[in-house]
Amino acid sequence: MPVSRRRFLGGGLAAAAVAVTGTPLLAGCASDKKGTAAANLAVKLPTYTRYGEIKPDLPGTDVVLDGFLKYPANPVKAISEAPGDGKPITFLTNIPGAIPPSVDKNQFWQKLNERLGSELQISMASNDEYKDKFATRIAGGDLPDVINIPVDTVQIPGLVKAKCMDLTEQLSGDAVNKYPFLANIPTEYWKGCVFNGAIYGVPVPRGMSRTSLPLYRADLLAAKGIKDPAPKNFQEFFDLAKEMTAAKQNKWAWTRVPLSTIRQMLAIPNVWKEDGGKFTSMYEHEAQLDALEAGRKMVAAGVVNPDAFNDKASARKQWFNGGIAAFDYDSFVAWNQYYSDNTAGPAFSVNMLDVPGFDSGTGAPWMGAALNNVTSFSKNSKHSADTLLKIANWMAAPFGTEEYLFRKYGVAGRHYTLQGTDPVPTKVGVVETGIGVQYISDSALALYWAGKPDVPQNQHEIQTKVAPRLVYDASYGLYSDTQSKKQTQLAKTMTDLENQIVQGKKPVSDWTAAVQTWKSSGGDTMRTELEQAHTEAAGK
Template identity: 25%
Template sequence: MPEMKVRRKIGLSIVLMIVLATVLIGCSNKEEASGNQEGQAGSDSNGEVSIMMHFDGLEFPKKDNEVEKAIEEYTDTKLDISAAPGATVAEKLPAVVASGDMPDIIGSSWFREPYMVNAFRGDVFWEIGPYLDQFPNLSSIDPIIYENISIDGKIYGLPRVRPIARDVYIYRKDWLDNLGMKEPKTVDEFYDMLDAFTNKDPDQNGKDDTYGMTVEGQALINRFAPLFGAPNGWGEENGKFFHAATTKEYLDGLDFFKKLYDDKLITQDFAVIERSQWEEAFSTGKAGVWPDTSNAVVRMYNRIKETNPDVELGVFSLLEGPQGKRVPAGSGHNGIFVFPKSSVKTEKELLDLLGFFEKLQEEPMHTLFEWGIEGMHYELVDGKPVPIEGSDLHNEVILPYQLPLGIVPAEVNALKGELTPLETKELEIPKENEPFAIHNPAVNLISDTQSEKGSQLNTIIEDANTKYIMGEIDADEWKEQIKNWRSSGGDQIAEEYAKEYKK
């Protein structure tokens, strides 16, 4: 009984709304037809597929554009896409789920929020795990990623796959060449690179106007901690869980960050800088290193060369730290697609929708996502796609369709074009990182305390880190704040993770 009470600790209003929605749709959900993949995809007899998803571009393309029509023709569907910025979707989704009036498909990066977990446990969404072996492309996804998105050991959604270990450092190779230096292989060499970018006029303009690395918020601390031997977020030993910030190695990583700050090798306003400013510091030649993910390398290169055609970029990831090469692993996804039983009423309709996503992973659709429309975005030259200069692949294809709708990365099955060394590196680094990836054992575990108080508890650690880095508190005072985090709910989260893990 106590455990059931813990699980039900979410806002009363949300509980009531979801329970009501579950009761209203419960009867219809029990009706299932024999499953097959023939016929049109979607819940409606006319093949219409309604999708709610987030889109973080400037403006979603108008209905019946050439890209959307190509998708509809190949998949034999009529798409009804409701796309909005991520923040808007996050705000609307609780009410949509509670109402029971949902589209056929919902793309959600918030599937571990209490209202979603309650909906999964309340049979509001289809469990799709038992059907995946019927779809070769969907079942080819790394089992670790499916495990990472599971709820109570069950798979309810299709992941938007991303490389598991894709953290990289993008840098000005032309600056490094000017200084006669080589790409760093160790933490010490990395420090020397940032010091030279700050103090040795790497752009050779005779001015003291550059610095080592542009940094945003807490993200880089979460990289340095595993590099120095700390767990990636959480650690587990003999069934017991402990947060990285409770380890000596985490403080070692924090000390390295503090040294970079004290020596003015990184952004001095890292705690308040916006993402746009963080990127701009690198794109405009103020900072020599930009830490991001592997898929950003070519995009940033194309951005800089518009105003600086002679720019040269390099990229690396693995560094040798005190405990060897270590890189934090991500979850391997950017949200999932789920299928509500209120709109997808039968097993056949579910299979049709899974078949829709299966077809999106086939060569013609991956080529569309990767290269666009032939004659509009690319031309075939000797059987290989070549981009058409001036076409807007990014805003017409990648942002509205490839990123939010893609499951398996488009480059996997798309036609292969001629790759530049930088494009090749962008694809190779995540694969090179995998043997050294440090996984978070709590990534697929559910803690009610984390759901309810996680944000405010994280703020305790983040504020302590910022104050320590900026010299406002010393190491002993920082440790007192970590004790405060533990007593305020951190230890409770660890216990709840341990119970879930034991199951």
């Protein structure tokens, strides 16, 4: 099984829509439930045709990502005609950074519009504010041509059936070959775009790039004489954390409690496990009490920054970059972002730990979320599906093409400078290119960092090491209406409790009763719906 994702559907957006509009999201637009899984399985997914013009220095597999030691000297000009139809195209999206300059003050955006052959009008919001903005626009019926749909949107099947284009005819099977860079997205990612027995969107793939493991400041560990950390069990992992902690100097090993890593040491499932058609939640696993006790032990020993329970992810990233913490649990995407945000100078170096078994042997790392989002097209758009798919295809041109170089880095001289063949972003480039077009569509991440070939080498090495042991979420591609509505709130309740437990404010034994409450509050219903969907999909 090539790729999966941690969690597909949640329930937070329904509450957001009610809060903003006073009405449930898409009331009356529920999709047909009977036989949905079987209907989805019957859809012929787009044929995967790997783009062969670019040769990676570090070849990947269907799981491990391709690595490049430098940007190709002569990028391939892969698309000859502008994909647009000359008319403005509207797009609603989140963006991970600061709001960029508007199009009239943004030379990257202006050049992009020229290349597309249509003016791209983008309505954007920060990551934190996007779901509210999305809910407001959906509830008001005010839809753009191109819609970034978060994967935890409540009741996606009803939403896309009511509001979005059915793209099955254009994308199913070999039809996708008209759009070669959409065809270059592995078939497994498309499972997350199938609803109501049809293809309703384009995937923005992540998968292995979102797999998270312990990142560490290799330069800080090397300064302590630790050149190649490889703890063989939890005790050695714990001892390493103690060695990297000096509270009096305002330095801690960890940005937060590494509970996910501990759970992977104990082979706790990645959200849902399926065995013989029966589904088990990670919350129910017998090793959860051991994981919580180990996390509590780390907090009690003072190896976790004491502000970990109060500050946001942005603060954790600052601690790691600033050397206040030596370890952070995050993904390959974050690994690159740390180099982008580096404030420690040229000595700054990041690497990643494998996961050992809790007592011995090897752990069971979790595969990252398959999709960042699903991109759908409004039924009411005045543009043809073909035009919008050509735009998405242009956005998915892979690493090594001229289109990718422009899309990610902008115009040479203004947005980046060349070091050899490597594009190095300027401050203006970072600001102006951050307009969110990677959420229309994207190619799979390439392992690469300009001017630092050791980064993709280290990334490729750890991916190759963990790939055979990756644990997948068994619920991927299956729809549970209860999970869609309740997962976000139920998960928050469990996370709040585990934070109380690891801080020593509540006993580990409280977890057992909480799991029973989780089951009666929706967990058991989710399980039943997932098992039913799994049975339908299997044709039993």
